[in-house]
Amino acid sequence: MTRAPKAHRSNALPPGAWWIWALGLGIAASRTTNPLLLALLIAVAGYVVAARRTDAPWARSYTAFVKLGIAVLGIRLAFAVFLGSPIPGTHLLVTLPELPLPHWAQGIRVGGRVTAEGLLFALYDGLKLATLLICVGAANALANPARLLKSLPGALYEAGVAVVVALTFAPNLIADGRRLRAARRLRGRPDRGLRGLLHVGLPVLEGALERSVALAAAMDARGYGRTAEVPPAVRRTTTVLTLGGLLGVCAGTYGVLTAEGGTYGLPVLLAGVAAALGGLWLGGRRSVRTRYRPDVWGVRAWLVAGSGVAVAAGLIVSAAYDASALSPDVLPLTAPALPLWPATAILLGLLPAFVAPTPDSREPSTPKDPS
Numbered sequence: 186m187t188r189a190p191k192a193h194r195s196n197a198l199p200p201g202a203w204w205i206w207a208l209g210l211g212i213a214a215s216r217t218t219n220p221l222l223l224a225l226l227i228a229v230a231g232y233v234v235a236a237r238r239t240d241a242p243w244a245r246s247y248t249a250f251v252k253l254g255i256a257v258l259g260i261r262l263a264f265a266v267f268l269g270s271p272i273p274g275t276h277l278l279v280t281l282p283e284l285p286l287p288h289w290a291q292g293i294r295v296g297g298r299v300t301a302e303g304l305l306f307a308l309y310d311g312l313k314l315a316t317l318l319i320c321v322g323a324a325n326a327l328a329n330p331a332r333l334l335k336s337l338p339g340a341l342y343e344a345g346v347a348v349v350v351a352l353t354f355a356p357n358l359i360a361d362g363r364r365l366r367a368a369r370r371l372r373g374r375p376d377r378g379l380r381g382l383l384h385v386g387l388p389v390l391e392g393a394l395e396r397s398v399a400l401a402a403a404m405d406a407r408g409y410g411r412t413a414e415v416p417p418a419v420r421r422t423t424t425v426l427t428l429g430g431l432l433g434v435c436a437g438t439y440g441v442l443t444a445e446g447g448t449y450g451l452p453v454l455l456a457g458v459a460a461a462l463g464g465l466w467l468g469g470r471r472s473v474r475t476r477y478r479p480d481v482w483g484v485r486a487w488l489v490a491g492s493g494v495a496v497a498a499g500l501i502v503s504a505a506y507d508a509s510a511l512s513p514d515v516l517p518l519t520a521p522a523l524p525l526w527p528a529t530a531i532l533l534g535l536l537p538a539f540v541a542p543t544p545d546s547r548e549p550s551t552p553k554d555p556s
Contacts, residue, residue, distance in 0.1 A: 198541055199480035200328035202490040206233075207324035209493025210534055213500040214316040217511035218309040221523045222500075222531060223316045229534040230323040236538040238326045242360040249359055250322025254315030261311030266299050270307060274300025276518055302515045309515070332480060357396065361389045419467055427464030433457020485540050492536035499530025 207230070214226050231251075238244040267281070277300055284295040365385045369375070374384070434457035440450025503526055504511050510524040 197329075197332075198486050198489060199482055200330070200333035201480075202482070202486040203328040203537075204324045204333070205490040206493030206534070206537055207320050207327075209495070209497040210323070211317050211320040212497040213531065214313055214320060216497075216500040216504045217527070218313055219511055219513055219521050219524070219527075220309060220312055221521055222511065222527055223312045225528060225531050226316050226534070227319055229531060230319055232535060233538045234323050234326050237541045237544060239544040241329070242357055243328075243330060244326045245359060247322045247326035250318050250325065253322075254318040257318060258308075258311040258315045261307050261314065262304065265303055265307030267295060269294045269297060270300070270303025272300075272303045272306040272515060274302030274516070274518075276301035278304065302518055305515045305518070309513075358389060358393060361392050365389060423464050423467040425464075426460045427468065430457045430459070430461025430464055433460060485542065488540045489537040492533050496530055496534045499533070500527055503527040503530065 210226055210230055214223060217223065234247050238247065277298060279299045281296040281299060283297040286293060286295065362385060365388050369384065433453050437450050437452075437454025437457050440453060500511065503524065507524065510522065511527060513519070513521040
């Protein structure tokens with residue numbers, strides 16, 4: 186009764202559930218610079234991806250996001266070493282030759298003293314950015330972008346098509362690169378270095394162009410871009426509700442995140458969300474399209490999405506009550522501690538690894554047309 190079933194078309198989780206879960210982990214990562222909590226978030230995201238991703242091309246993009254996060258962390262540390270850090274420190278690691286700069290560049294230095302406090306501050310900051318990228322990579326690896334497009338409101342369909350095409354470009358590019366490198370190795374030709382890159386890059390770009398032409402032809406044949414006639418009053422009402430709702434969401438979010446707007450932030454945010462949803466509903470009347478086999482949100486989908494929301498809520502509440510545990514100081518230089526309740530909240534993000542349907546290894550590895 187409680188074991189996760191095998192995934193098939195009727196019980197596969199909606200992509201929106203995976204994105205809500207991943208965004209919840211990302212929001213939690215944005216609330217802390219504690220390296221132990223960030224490492225726990227990375228471990229949770231990696232475990233769920235390893236347990237529930239399929240063999241589809243978009244599922245292979247997680248490794249690329251991990252490498253991108255490592256690169257961001259390395260660049261952040263390099264900036265702290267060669268361009269200095271705003272954090273003063275007393276534990277000197279090394280003194281680099283300093284480049285003299287003109288007087289108008291005061292506050293900027295190249296080289297000079299590298300302290301342990303400044304390097305540790307850069308490590309915390311870069312690790313937070315890397316964790317955010319890994320959370321986004323987890324959503325890309327678990328959510329089918331073509332099915333995500335079907336779940337969008339009609340008013341966002343055109344924009345959603347552009348986003349889906351952009352999201353599928355990188356995984357398909359990685360898959361083509363791996364296929365061509367394997368083919369060159371089988372023929373005994375070099376696949377590394379500048380020469381291998383030049384021989385692999387042109388076929389990869391050619392394949393991307395062919396897919397773009399085929400996608401455009403498929404979208405044109407299916408009537409992409411058709412709109413229905415709506416009264417002018419409805420169009421004006423849609424514009425007012427959408428713009429007013431977005432402004433309300435921005436103002437309400439600012440109020441929620443700042444101490445001065447604690448009284449008006451939440452009501453303005455809720456009013457903005459309601460107005461924006463009304464505008465999207467009215468705007469959807471212009472889009473003439475139907476949904477074939479729409480995704481159904483079952484109990485498992487709500488559990489997956491709720492686990493991400495619980496992780497984000499747990500870190501937000503913990504930051505309000507004990508901000509020092511989530512943002513450890515580097516002055517003085519001390520080892521960070523692992524707070525119990527935030528770590529317990531992060532472990533709730535492991536729930537999808539046990540309740541989400543188990544992927545079928547026989548799932549086809551070719552992506553469907555996002556149109």
